[in-house]
Structures are given as structure tokens and as C-alpha cells.
Amino acid sequence: MKTTLTINGNTHALDIDPRTTLLDALRNHLDLTGSKKGCDHGQCGACTVIADGRRINSCLTLACMMDGVEITTVEGLGKPGDLSPLQDAFVRHDGFQCGYCTPGQICSATAMLEEARAGWPSAVTDNLEGETVSLGNGEISERMSGNLCRCAAYPNIVDAIREVSERKEVAE
Amino acid sequence: MTPFNYERASDISEAVGKPQFIAGGTNLLDLMKLGVETPDRITDITRLDMKNIEDHEGGLRIGALVSNSDLAADMRVRQTYPVLSRALLSGASGQLRNMATTGGNLLQRTRCYYFQDKSSPCNKREPGSGCSAIGGVTRLHAILGASEHCIATHPSDMAVAMQALDALVEVEGKDGSRRIALSDFYRLPEDRPDRETVLEYGELITAVVLPPAPTGKQTYRKVRDRASYAFALVSVAGIVSMQDGKIAQVALAFGGVAPRPWRDLEFEAALVGRAPTRETFDAATDILLRDASGQGGNDFKIPLLRRTLRAVLTELCEE
């Protein structure tokens, strides 16, 4: 069937089997292989992309349901020489080993910082009614629990995210 | 996945009566990939006007397409129904909660390993084929409300909190709309574990209605195999109000232990009017667990439920 996807600001007309997930459309039809397939069942987060500002698992999304939605993948966040703050922080903090989970981690963290900025609580937030949240290690780990890292680079991932979130707070 | 025709509904009346709705897709697509669900037509309902949370009759009316994350973050829910925010936030992951909808969450299927494995007999998937869980690996399975045909649990956290809040499910069918108390919404497995709810074919959930919030303290406690991003082994949604040192009102619902969010009014009555002592809690819990039985691998849930409940009651009864 025919569908139109908007990825990283570019529009793509596709003619695909309705069974095609957003992840498979990105990787197999659009040559955007940054988003990774770990489990294909919503259990690992390697396929995380940002849809209209919100992080989602692209493996559990049908491509044909996403017309009219602005999708951002890791390729759209920054490029070599012009990295996003989180991409840059992951490099400096050594927030990976094999790197397979990294695009998902970075997309997830990018949207997660916006959720925190909007005051969304998490399962470990003591005061549900607070307008603001501050991201300590516990909050970051809980909010990032949908992204597994088989190499267990977690401490450096958390450090990279915390640095960017603190810098954002200072900038505001 | 087996091939299917994809259709998008543009309004509610067009959707009613259509086959296999898809909302967030996080459960349906998962099961389609496993070959457990094999619809030949699916109806996309995501563009329907069911995305608002409205003040309603002193409570809230939550559109069926409101995402789990929007519902958890809504300030009215955080302030007046914190048990619901907490339950939602304890479920799945940030990504999944952005996709998961209120209607889809209620109708998500069990996480029983054998239900998800097409090569195992399962009465829920294939009526009459047998239950592989009985005598199998039963860590996730029910200690209450099961039958000799099925011992699967309902996996939702959200529905457990809604059960404690006496929520109503609003549905639209061919003959108009009706409201179903959540306590009447899910069927017990008995000899037809494939029939999980009282919904008729093609009926669309349009909203969940929460009555005015009960007085008292609320909490949601979830026990699981890892600290986050895991289904409940045992969970408790609790609302308790105290008066003059005695328990005045309670609503307690349990997840991870039964084929549906579990509530027991006789057990609740045994708490009301009493002082919040360990003896009170234990005597009431004996009533709650009077018919509980383990299958081996899930025997631990009986003491775990007792202890989790005691911790929750101790916290909620503190004045």
C-alpha cells in the first residue's frame, strides 16, 4: 500500500506491504540503518525513534500508521562534526562498548530530557505533584529502563545524560 | 505476520462493528509477530476523537486513546488519583507508555509463556487444546480465580488501579453505548478462557470513567523480578481512609495474581471499623487468600501477597 513518511524533515513516498514496521521501513526501504533491531518485540529499546517529539519503539509501530507524523531518527539528531549535545556527551563519557544500543539510547534520552522538562514524574519520583523534576542517577536509570545495554555501559550512559541535563538546567 | 488488509476508521460510528482494532499496537503487533494473533483485517482507530481527559460528573472521563504517559502526567490524576499515576508509571517503559492507550491497556493479553508460544497447547489461544502451564513453568501464574482450563494472569497495572477506583468502561456498539463497571468487565476463565471480557464483537471502548476520588491515602506497590520494565509478580493498589484510629474505608485491588484485577469485598469488610493492627491485617488477609492455591512455581506468591499487602496497609493506615 502507498504511504508517506516524514523522516528527519524529508518526505518519502513508499509503496509497502502493510505488515512493514516503521523500523523495517527505515532500515530496509530508506537506508536509514541507525535505528537498530534488537528484539523486535518492544523489550530492548534499540529501535527507539522520536515521533512528534515522543520516543517510541519503531519495531511495534506499523509504517502505514505514521503518515503525517514527524519522525526523528539518530541520523536526524546530528552528524559527524555537528553532533547533538547527547551524541557528543556519549562519545566523551564512553557511553558504549559495541554501540548497538547507542542510537536507541540517544533518541530515548533526547526525548526523555523533554519529558523531564515538562515535569513528568517517574516511578521513583517521591512527590507526584511537583511541577519540576531534578534528574539524579536514580531518576535517569528509571526513565531510561526501556533501553537495555547488553555491554552494560550503564554507568557511563547515565553520566553522559546527567551532564547534558545539568547543562540544560544551567542554560535555562 | 500473516498478511492482512489495513483500514483506517475516520469516525467512531465507522469503526464500530469493524474487525480487530489497532491503537498503540504494542500488544497486538507483538502477538501478530508471534503468530498468536492472525487477523486478516485490521482497523486503525488512532485518528478517532478519543484523546481527551475531561472533568465529568465530579470525576474524570478518559478517552480510550489517551496514552498511558499522558494519563500518568495529567495533574488532575496526579493530585486526585495518585494510585493511577503510580500504577501507570510502574508499567512498561517510557517509550511503550507513549504508544500504549487506555483502551488497549485494558485489553492487553496475558504474558503466559505458553499462550505466546504457538507450539504449546493453550486453551486461551486454541479452545480445547489443553493448558500447558498446568504442570509447567508457573512463575507468572494465578493463585486466585484460575480454573482447571487456564491459570493465566491479567498483566495490566493500570487496570488494577482502576479497579480500586471503581472505574466504568464506556463502550460503543451497534445498538448504542453502554457503561460497564470494570468489576463486571473481565470474565473468569472457567471453561472458556478464550473469552476474556464481556465485550461483543466490534464493540469499541470509547472511554474509561472515574467516579469522584475516594477520600484517604492512595498508593500502588508493585513487586517484580527487576526494579523496572518488568511485569508484576504481585501488585497492590490501595486506598484507605482512617477515622479515630480505626480503618473507615478501604478499596484494595491486586495484580499479578489472578486472571483479572482482583478485588474482594468480603476481605475489605473485614478491615473496616478495626484498628490497624497486624492481627486485623492477618485475619482479613486470611479471608482474601481463603481459596488461594499455587501451582508449584508460583507458590511464593501467596506469602508475597500477604507481606506486600501488610506493607501497603501499614503505610496507608499511618495517620
Ligand SMILES: Cc1cc2nc3c(=O)[nH]c(=O)nc-3n(C[C@H](O)[C@H](O)[C@H](O)COP(=O)(O)OP(=O)(O)OC[C@H]3O[C@@H](n4cnc5c(N)ncnc54)[C@H](O)[C@@H]3O)c2cc1C
Ligand atoms: C516489553 C513490554 C513490557 C510491558 N510491561 C508492562 C507492564 O509492566 N505493565 C503493564 O500494565 N503493561 C505492560 N506492557 C503492556 C502494555 O501496557 C500494553 O501493550 C499496552 O497498554 C497496550 O495498549 P495499545 O494501545 O498498544 O494496544 P494495542 O496493541 O493497539 O491493542 C491491544 C488490544 O486492544 C484492542 N483495542 C485497543 N483499543 C481498543 C478500543 N478503543 N476498543 C476496543 N478494543 C481496543 C485491540 O484490538 C487489541 O486486541 C508491556 C508491553 C511490552 C511490549
Ligand code: FES
Ligand atoms: S527492537 Fe524494538 S524494542 Fe527491541
Ligand code: FES
Ligand atoms: S554498547 Fe553494546 S549493547 Fe550497549
